[in-house]
Amino acid sequence: MKTILNAVLTAAMLSQFVSVSGCHNLAPLMRTDRATIGYTTAIHDDLISLPPPKEKIVVAVYKFRDQTGQYKTSEQATTFSTAVTQGATSMLNKVLEDSGWFVPIEREGLANLLNERKIIRSTRLQYQAEGGQTLPPLPPLLYAGVLLEGGIIGYDTNLVTGGLGVRYFGVGGSGKLRRDKITIYLRLAAVKDGRILKSVSTTKSILSREVDLGVYRFVRVKRLLEVETGLSTNEPPSMCVLEAIEKAVYDLIVEGILDGVWELANPEDINSPAIQDYLKGKQKTGEMVAFDKEGNLAEIEDVKKPEDIEKSEPERVEDVEKSRHLGKLESDDAEKAGATQETALWPAIIERLLYLGVWL
Numbered sequence: 001m002k003t004i005l006n007a008v009l010t011a012a013m014l015s016q017f018v019s020v021s022g023c024h025n026l027a028p029l030m031r032t033d034r035a036t037i038g039y040t041t042a043i044h045d046d047l048i049s050l051p052p053p054k055e056k057i058v059v060a061v062y063k064f065r066d067q068t069g070q071y072k073t074s075e076q077a078t079t080f081s082t083a084v085t086q087g088a089t090s091m092l093n094k095v096l097e098d099s100g101w102f103v104p105i106e107r108e109g110l111a112n113l114l115n116e117r118k119i120i121r122s123t124r125l126q127y128q129a130e131g132g133q134t135l136p137p138l139p140p141l142l143y144a145g146v147l148l149e150g151g152i153i154g155y156d157t158n159l160v161t162g163g164l165g166v167r168y169f170g171v172g173g174s175g176k177l178r179r180d181k182i183t184i185y186l187r188l189a190a191v192k193d194g195r196i197l198k199s200v201s202t203t204k205s206i207l208s209r210e211v212d213l214g215v216y217r218f219v220r221v222k223r224l225l226e227v228e229t230g231l232s233t234n235e236p237p238s239m240c241v242l243e244a245i246e247k248a249v250y251d252l253i254v255e256g257i258l259d260g261v262w263e264l265a266n267p268e269d270i271n272s273p274a275i276q277d278y279l280k281g282k283q284k285t286g287e288m289v290a291f292d293k294e295g296n297l298a299e300i301e302d303v304k305k306p307e308d309i310e311k312s313e314p315e316r317v318e319d320v321e322k323s324r325h326l327g328k329l330e331s332d333d334a335e336k337a338g339a340t341q342e343t344a345l346w347p348a349i350i351e352r353l354l355y356l357g358v359w360l
Contacts, residue, residue: 041243044098046277047250051269053101053262060107060144061096064089064245065151073157083155084182085238088245092148095242095249101262105142113141146197147189150248152241154183159205170217180206182240186248188256197261200251204244208234254278 070083085091089108096102106113117138124135157180165174187199212230219225254275256262264270 039239039242041239041246043243043246043250046274047095047099047246049274050099050101050250050253051272051274052265054265055262056103057101057146057262058105058142058144059096059102059146059148060105061089061092061148062107062110063151064092064148067151067153068155070155083157083237084152085241087238088152088241091242091245092249095246096148099249099253101253103142105144107144117141143191145191147191148186149189150184150186150199152182153185154181154203155237156181156183171215173211173213175212176210178208180208180237182206182237182244184241184244184248186245186252188252188261198252198255198259200248200255202244202247202251204240204247206235206237206240208232251278 066082066084066086066088068084072081072083093104093108096104120138128134158178159181160179161177163174163176166172181203183201183203185199185201188197189195190197210230210232212228214229215225215227217225257264257270257275269275
């Protein structure tokens with residue numbers, strides 16, 4: 001009974017100490033940063049470094065929707081918060097303006113715009129009736145020659161999950177990681193005939209990491225020490241959506257230049273570093289990823305293009321015989337490789353765990 005009373009008194013004293021003097025000491029830790037101009041992605045510099053167009057394109061975006069239909073997951077209760085941002089239309093209009101290639105016009109709030117123009121007309125008519133003066137009519141609304149459609153079509157969670165933990169005599173820590181992926185499709189349609197001029201798609205990974213450290217051990221008899229600390233970092237999904245949109249607009253501009261949808265102010269700018277970097281990156285997408293029957297990564301090889309096949313030399317007779325001999329040897333070793341396949345998986349697992357530990 002005496003021990004319980006001492007614990008209650010100690011807790012009361014600590015609460016009074018925190019309420020009187022602790023708030024002043026903890027105040028510096030609760031300071032927040034000032035608002036900044038905005039988030040700059042890794043693609044933004046490439047987007048604004050594109051060569052200028054011959055003439056800016058007037059473009060309209062009615063709605064760039066979230067087509068995933070996914071909500072945030074919660075272990076405690078059901079939540080109605082969406083997994084991705086619902087402001088992708090505003091992001092797309094800002095990216096189009098920053099690119100220097102487009103003149104975006106207001107279409108998401110078209111009803112509000114038309115209502116405001118009606119108010120202006122009625123006010124001018126009233127002013128004209130009272131003063132007898134005539135005012136010039138409102139200029140017509142600017143119309144677009146092309147439309148941008150599409151949206152966020154995929155939000156895949158837990159594509160890669162992993163963790164690593166070590167504990168020795170009550171002292172240790174653990175780390176976890178997770179990777180999600182968001183996919184965006186963007187298409188350009190001509191208003192005159194409704195033809196889709198170009199369609200592009202981009203993806204962006206969303207990384208999350210958590211590290212925990214803790215101590216749980218007896219330092220003396222009947223004296224237990226327990227310490228826990230941790231840190232988690234998560235990429236904001238809205239910023240990942242913005243980067244994917246910027247990449248989509250960047251690809252759309254370059255693809256439109258290559259296909260003749262629009263023209264450069266200086267035709268020699270086709271050799272600019274921004275366009276050449278895109279072409280080099282596009283060549284890397286010709287890689288084919290091969291998997292075995294169990295779904296494990298087997299190899300990565302380059303896909304031969306038709307022009308490469310035409311340029312290749314015909315096979316000689318000795319090369320054909322050599323390939324047959326190698327094929328026979330591979331077929332003979334198939335059973336031996338299958339028998340040791342399960343044993344060969346352990347080095348790959350250990351290697352991944354070591355890589356995870358270094359990354360954490």
